[in-house]
Amino acid sequence: MRFAVAEGVLGRSVGDDLLVHLFETDDVFVLNRDARVVFEAVKESSSVDELHAHVASRVFGDALELNQLVDTALERMVAAGILVRTVED
Amino acid sequence: MPDTAGSRRLVVLSLNPSEYFARGEGSESDVRGVIGKMLPNAEFELSAVDDRTASSIESRLKPPQQELLKNLASQGGAEGLKSYNVKFKTPPAAKELTDDQLKSVAGGALAAYRFDPQIAAIRRPLGGGIGPVGVTVGVGIAGKF
Numbered sequence: 001m002r003f004a005v006a007e008g009v010l011g012r013s014v015g016d017d018l019l020v021h022l023f024e025t026d027d028v029f030v031l032n033r034d035a036r037v038v039f040e041a042v043k044e045s046s047s048v049d050e051l052h053a054h055v056a057s058r059v060f061g062d063a064l065e066l067n068q069l070v071d072t073a074l075e076r077m078v079a080a081g082i083l084v085r086t087v088e089d
Numbered sequence: 090m091p092d093t094a095g096s097r098r099l100v101v102l103s104l105n106p107s108e109y110f111a112r113g114e115g116s117e118s119d120v121r122g123v124i125g126k127m128l129p130n131a132e133f134e135l136s137a138v139d140d141r142t143a144s145s146i147e148s149r150l151k152p153p154q155q156e157l158l159k160n161l162a163s164q165g166g167a168e169g170l171k172s173y174n175v176k177f178k179t180p181p182a183a184k185e186l187t188d189d190q191l192k193s194v195a196g197g198a199l200a201a202y203r204f205d206p207q208i209a210a211i212r213r214p215l216g217g218g219i220g221p222v223g224v225t226v227g228v229g230i231a232g233k234f
Binding site: 019027028029030031032034035037038053056057059060061062063064065066067069070072073076077080082 | 098099100101102103109124127128151153154157204205206207208209210211
């Protein structure tokens, strides 16, 4: 399993934050800097492990705790319609 | 692979607020450089540890942390992984740090900054919220919405 940015999602930087617009529903979300790190990591990763490693390479902290925080953020973004789960390549 | 480019596997796990255990690829100076870049204002001592010491330190980790190390080893290339003990010397004097410094320091008592991804929906006023817009819908219904 992996995560991908849903179709019709447009991001725009606002300072450190990222404003995300979902064309499908016209919903708008603001991702803070840390959530943005996760969002950007999704675009550059082809697996969840790679995604975890990508975030860990940018944030210093306990790897396990980081992974859990990243997983929670991913679930929230899926629930919001920003991300979708896909089968790993 | 040269030490200055590419990606590497590195896992950092907390033992207590001022002590971490790290295991990963690359030379000691390389790992020191990675941590130094992540925490440019934190003073720390990084020392490579032998297998026996590493095992002793690992026993102090929480079970899920130990599981993470097993997963790292199971990905292959375990012989290239080295273990390090990281001890921070920087006092947790958060009020003496600037905002930028606070954001760059993480980990236990040093963690004035904590990784905290937040996603918030923005509620917009009904009708688009851009201001009065003249709209004509069908025949005979016109006005400002």
